[in-house]
Amino acid sequence: xxxxxxxxxxxxxxxxxxxxxxxxxxxxxxxxxxxxxxxxxxxxxxxxxxxxxxxxxxxxxxxxxxxxxxxxxxxxxxxxxxxxxxxxxxxxxxxxxxxxxxxxxxxxxxxxxxxxxxxxxxxxxxxxxxxxxxxxxxxxxxxxxxxxxxxxxxxxxxxxxxxxxxxxxxxxxxxxxxxxxxxxxxxxxxxxxxxxxxxxxxxxxxxxxxxxxxxxxxxxxxxxxxxxxxxxxxxxxxxxxxxxxxxxxxxxxxxxxxxxxxxxxxxxxxxxxxxxxxxxxxxxxxxxxxxxxxxxxxxxxxxxxxxxxxxxxxxxxxxxxxxxxxxxxxxxxxxxxxxxxxxxxxxxxxxxxxxxxxxxxxxxxxxxx
Amino acid sequence: xxxxxxxxxxxxxxxxxxxxxxxxxxxxxxxxxxxxxxxxxxxxxxxxxxxxxxxxxxxxxxxxxxxxxxxxxxxxxxxxxxxxxxxxxxxxxxxxxxxxxxxxxxxxxxxxxxxxxxxxxxxxxxxxxxxxxxxxxxxxxxxxxxxxxxxxxxxxxxxxxxxxxxxxxxxxxxxxxxxxxxxxxxxxxxxxxxxxxxxxxxxxxxxxxxxxxxxxxxxxxxxxxxxxxxxxxxxxxxxxxxxxxxxxxxxxxxxxxxxxxxxxxxxxxxxxxxxxxxxxxxxxxxxxxxxxxxxxxxxxxxxxxxxxxxxxxxxxxxxxxxxxxxxxxxxxxxxxxxxxxxxxxxxxxxxxxxxxxxxxxxxxxxxxxxxxxxxxxxxxxxxxxxxxxxxxxxxxxxxxxxxxxxxxx
Numbered sequence: 001x002x003x004x005x006x007x008x009x010x011x012x013x014x015x016x017x018x019x020x021x022x023x024x025x026x027x028x029x030x031x032x033x034x035x036x037x038x039x040x041x042x043x044x045x046x047x048x049x050x051x052x053x054x055x056x057x058x059x060x061x062x063x064x065x066x067x068x069x070x071x072x073x074x075x076x077x078x079x080x081x082x083x084x085x086x087x088x089x090x091x092x093x094x095x096x097x098x099x100x101x102x103x104x105x106x107x108x109x110x111x112x113x114x115x116x117x118x119x120x121x122x123x124x125x126x127x128x129x130x131x132x133x134x135x136x137x138x139x140x141x142x143x144x145x146x147x148x149x150x151x152x153x154x155x156x157x158x159x160x161x162x163x164x165x166x167x168x169x170x171x172x173x174x175x176x177x178x179x180x181x182x183x184x185x186x187x188x189x190x191x192x193x194x195x196x197x198x199x200x201x202x203x204x205x206x207x208x209x210x211x212x213x214x215x216x217x218x219x220x221x222x223x224x225x226x227x228x229x230x231x232x233x234x235x236x237x238x239x240x241x242x243x244x245x246x247x248x249x250x251x252x253x254x255x256x257x258x259x260x261x262x263x264x265x266x267x268x269x270x271x272x273x274x275x276x277x278x279x280x281x282x283x284x285x286x287x288x289x290x291x292x293x294x295x296x297x298x299x300x301x302x303x304x305x306x307x308x309x310x311x312x313x314x315x316x317x318x319x320x321x322x323x324x325x326x327x328x329x330x331x332x333x334x335x336x337x338x339x340x341x342x343x344x345x346x347x348x349x350x351x352x353x354x355x356x357x358x359x360x361x362x363x364x365x366x367x368x369x
Numbered sequence: 370x371x372x373x374x375x376x377x378x379x380x381x382x383x384x385x386x387x388x389x390x391x392x393x394x395x396x397x398x399x400x401x402x403x404x405x406x407x408x409x410x411x412x413x414x415x416x417x418x419x420x421x422x423x424x425x426x427x428x429x430x431x432x433x434x435x436x437x438x439x440x441x442x443x444x445x446x447x448x449x450x451x452x453x454x455x456x457x458x459x460x461x462x463x464x465x466x467x468x469x470x471x472x473x474x475x476x477x478x479x480x481x482x483x484x485x486x487x488x489x490x491x492x493x494x495x496x497x498x499x500x501x502x503x504x505x506x507x508x509x510x511x512x513x514x515x516x517x518x519x520x521x522x523x524x525x526x527x528x529x530x531x532x533x534x535x536x537x538x539x540x541x542x543x544x545x546x547x548x549x550x551x552x553x554x555x556x557x558x559x560x561x562x563x564x565x566x567x568x569x570x571x572x573x574x575x576x577x578x579x580x581x582x583x584x585x586x587x588x589x590x591x592x593x594x595x596x597x598x599x600x601x602x603x604x605x606x607x608x609x610x611x612x613x614x615x616x617x618x619x620x621x622x623x624x625x626x627x628x629x630x631x632x633x634x635x636x637x638x639x640x641x642x643x644x645x646x647x648x649x650x651x652x653x654x655x656x657x658x659x660x661x662x663x664x665x666x667x668x669x670x671x672x673x674x675x676x677x678x679x680x681x682x683x684x685x686x687x688x689x690x691x692x693x694x695x696x697x698x699x700x701x702x703x704x705x706x707x708x709x710x711x712x713x714x715x716x717x718x719x720x721x722x723x724x725x726x727x728x729x730x731x732x733x734x735x736x737x738x739x740x741x742x743x744x745x746x747x748x749x750x751x752x753x754x755x756x757x758x759x760x761x762x763x764x765x766x767x768x769x770x771x772x773x774x775x776x777x778x
Contacts, residue, residue, distance in 0.1 A: 014417050030464060037471040041459055053417035059383070060416035064428065067459065090605055093504065094497050135378040135430040184381055339381040344430055 013328040015053035020321045023049050028314035040070035046317045047127075054328050056133060065130035073126075081115075084108075113155060118148035121177070128181065129349045134339075139347040141187075142180035150176060163209060167201040167273065174277045186342045189282040200276055204268035215261035223254035259305060267298040274327070284337035291330040300326045373439045375399045378430020388439050390446035395423075397433065406433075408447040413456045423450075482606030490598035501601060502562040509558075509566065513550035516569065522723035523549050525716045526567065529578075530585050536654040539593050547585065551724045555669075557584045559591040561598060569724035574668065578712035579661025581720070583652060583700065586662075590647035596640040645696055649703045657711045660704035666697035 027042035044067040051063035088108045092101040125140035132138070154169035175190040175197070182188070227250045271292040278290035304319025311318075374383035375397065388397040396405045406425060414422045414432065421440035423433040435443060444451055454460060526547045534542035544563040555571040565588045567581070575581040591597060652659050670693040712720065 019417075030468075034464075034468045035471040035475055037474075038464070038467050041463070041467065045458070049417070052415065055416065059434070060414075060422070062414045062422075064414075086609055090609060094500055097500075098503065132430070134376040134381045134383060135424070135432040136376075136381045137430070342381040344379050 010057045010333055011055070011328045011331040013054045013325040015050060015321055015325050020046075020049060021315070021318060024315050024317050024321075027317070028311070031314065040074065041067040042317075043067075043070060046320075050321055050324055051131065054324065059134055062132045063130055064132055065126070069126075069130075114148040114152040117151035117155075118144040121147040124177065129347070133183070135344075136184040136342065137345040137347075137349070138184075139182040139345045140177070140180050141182060141347065142176070147173075147176055164205075167198040167205050167269075170273055171197040171201075171277065175280075178277075178281050182345060182347065183283060184342045184345050186284055186337070190280050191282050191287075193280060198276075201269065201272050204272045208266040208269045211265045212262060215265060216258055219257040219261060220254045223250050223257060226250075226253075259309075260302060263302045263305060264298050267301065268294045270301070271297045278331065284342070286333050286335035286337045289332045289334055290327065291332070292327070297326065371436045373397070373436045374434040375404075376430075376432040376434070378432070383432075383434060386433065388433070388435070388442075390439075390442050392446060395443070395446070408450060411447075411450060413450060415456065478606055478609070483603050486599040486602040486606070487595070489602045490595050493598050493602075498561055498598065501598075502560065505561060509550070509560075513552040513566065513568070516549055516551050516724035518725075519549040519723035522572075522720040523547060525712060525720055526581070526585065529582055529711050530565075530589060533582070533586055533651040533655040533657070534589060536656075537651045539589060539651075541592065545589060545592055549723045557588050559588045559597055561601075563592050565589070565592070572720060572723060575665060576668075577661050577664070578710050578717045578720070579652075579658050580665040581661075582657050582711040583648065583659065583662025583665060586648035586651040586657075587644050588648075589651060590644040591640070593647065594640070594643060596644065600640070641696075645699060649700060653703065653705075655711070656708050658705055658708045659700045661711075663697045663700035663704060666693050666700060669693050670697065 023046060027038070027046060030038040031042050044063075044065055047063040047065065051061040054061045085108070088104050092104050096104070121140070121142075121144040125144070128138040128140045151169075151173060154165065154172055157165040158169050178188050178190040180187075227246065271294050274292045274297075275290045278288045281288045300322045304322050307318045308316045373386045373388050375386040376383045377399075384399050386397045386399045388395055393409065394405055394407050396403065398404075406423070410426050411423050412426050414424050416422065419440075420437070421435040421443060423435065423443075425431055526549070530545065530547055531542060533539075534545065539545075541563055545565065546563070547565045547567060549572070550566050550568055552566075552568040552570065554568060555574040556568050557571055558566040560566065565585065567585065571584065572581060575584075649659050649662075651657075652662070673693065710717070
């Protein structure tokens with residue numbers, strides 16, 4: 001019997017919150033205990049856990065990467081990235097004249113922008129090359145440098161347009177990545193549906209763009225007004241000099257409110273962009289459909305942020321887990337690829353990866369780019 | 370769907386399989402094809418729902434998805450396959466090895482660099498020292514203003530300092546120069562170019578010239594023992610360590626920035642104790658009563674406790690400085706009676722008025738006992754830096770150009 005028929009709703013993530021939290025806590029403890037050197041093992045264990053709970057058509061994904069590969073990537077990044085960085089930031093300010101040292105640092109930051117994009121691409125390539133389904137490897141073709149320079153150009157356009165190019169840039173990046181993504185020997189496609197790439201994104205983006213700064217200042221004003229009311233009604237003791245702790249409480253509360261509002265106001269755009277990207281991805285004629293909704297995405301994103309912030313970043317993988325579970329449980333496939341005709345990948349697996357990704361801390365230990 | 374299935378690693382499909390288990394191997398049939406796998410060469414790639422999935426090592430892409438019943442039979446036949454290692458979980462030895470490596474690296478950087486700090490600091494080329502000084506002076510300008518009216522007061526402090534240094538034969542006494550600055554806190558700093566900054570608030574807080582002289586003695590000791598450069602080497606070493614081992618978010622970079630930032634430049638407790646002891650030696654040699662310094666320390670402690678409320682001081686173990694009470698006691702132990710004040714009443718009143726210091730107390734400076742006739746007079750200040758004193762825009766204080774701050778005390 002050939003198991004090939006696939007129902008439409010065929011992706012699930014069976015990860016349980018407390019199961020993943022247990023691993024995240026263990027990883028966090030060992031990461032602290034080893035002065036963060038355990039992070040390569042932690043990341044690998046977390047990916048193995050998250051991948052194994054993700055299933056497509058009843059069979060799980062599998063993460064085959066090893067911590068030693070990540071560690072090797074880090075060792076490669078050491079002389080190629082860390083040493084120049086150390087010279088620029090530690091030695092140059094001491095041994096070079098200030099103007100030269102400044103321009104060197106500025107140049108370094110300028111190079112770091114495309115370098116980060118390249119690192120992100122290489123990180124994704126590594127992750128895909130270490131992901132299997134039914135024993136067949138995924139892969140990412142294309143050059144990291146091409147992606148880096150294109151991404152750099154889009155970043156410049158985003159800056160020059162005061163952010164308004166962002167929806168197009170996001171779709172361009174997705175297009176470039178998905179057109180180079182492979183499952184075995186089968187390429188994914190990013191189809192042209194005859195509509196503008198960023199169709200449906202402008203309204204939600206405009207909401208975020210206009211409302212976010214208003215919310216930013218509004219949150220501070222609201223918190224200070226609440227504080228003033230509390231002092232005014234005698235709910236809080238008013239002394240001649242207000243203790244600085246009260247000021248800190250007001251500022252922290254305002255920052256928390258800003259965070260909630262930012263996540264909320266950008267959730268429609270993020271949901272729309274995720275849905276749009278998924279709708280344009282195709283493999284062997286099969287299409288995908290994602291049902292991300294504003295409020296559900298808002299709660300998942302906010303939970304991730306809160307866990308990350310309150311754990312000082314140590315439990316950041318939980319945010320990644322929540323996002324991955326959210327996407328997979330809302331993802332459908334329309335049509336069925338001819339799996340019997342999809343053969344093993346012939347792309348090079350590579351021996352080490354993510355060194356630069358680790359240097360830039362691109363995934364904050366989440367493990368999923 | 371709970372049948373045992375096999376994926377051959379060549380196409381993304383699975384086929385039903387029939388499996389037989391032996392102690393060291395399993396055999397299975399897929400249609401007409403027969404396979405035999407040795408257990409020792411197998412690894413697990415289970416899903417999270419309890420299904421056992423087998424793969425071979427090295428990975429051929431083949432996968433065997435066992436049914437629940439076959440999974441149970443495998444557990445009985447090959448229990449070794451159900452240890453954590455077979456699922457790719459690292460052993461305890463790996464974790465201990467990583468921890469050992471991390472702490473060994475930490476030991477090399479955090480113990481080795483401080484040990485190497487002294488020889489490195491001593492060999493620091495003048496050009497780099499000047500460079501660091503320039504950076505430090507730019508930091509000073511962020512919190513301190515230069516006073517137009519402190520020329521005379523600065524000369525008096527430099528006279529007192531030179532007298533002390535001459536009595537103790539401090540080698541770089543000709544290079545050390547004291548500047549009074551207007552800053553919103555009581556403190557004094559030693560700087561990489563052998564300058565010392567004294568804030569007007571410290572002068573205002575001092576009720577007797579010997580108190581201020583005691584602090585200056587302490588700062589001179591920092592310079593004599595090269596603590597400033599040693600501290601910078603230590604900080605940069607720590608920064609490099611954090612960047613190498615603690616990858617990612619640039620925590621090490623922050624440490625490096627802080628290393629040339631006054632806020633981050635705190636001497637280790639050892640340096641502080643060293644500077645305290647050496648400073649008390651200067652006071653002894655110059656005939657200055659150390660009780661003044663003890664009183665100032667005690668006043669610092671009272672203020673710190675008042676600010677901290679019931680919490681009191683930072684525990685000594687966590688502080689970069691020795692506990693103020695201990696420092697006060699050490700100074701008190703070296704107190705001597707019958708000595709003249711380190712400045713005359715007239716000199717002290719001039720110093721107290723520098724940068725409007727006395728205004729902070731809103732009272733006239735208390736007169737001090739007249740200097741004894743045999744009080745040695747300071748020689749002309751050979752170390753005075755004319756370019757500072759005549760420095761155009763900001764007379765009365767050192768100009769920032771060409772000078773560096775480094776040490777906060």
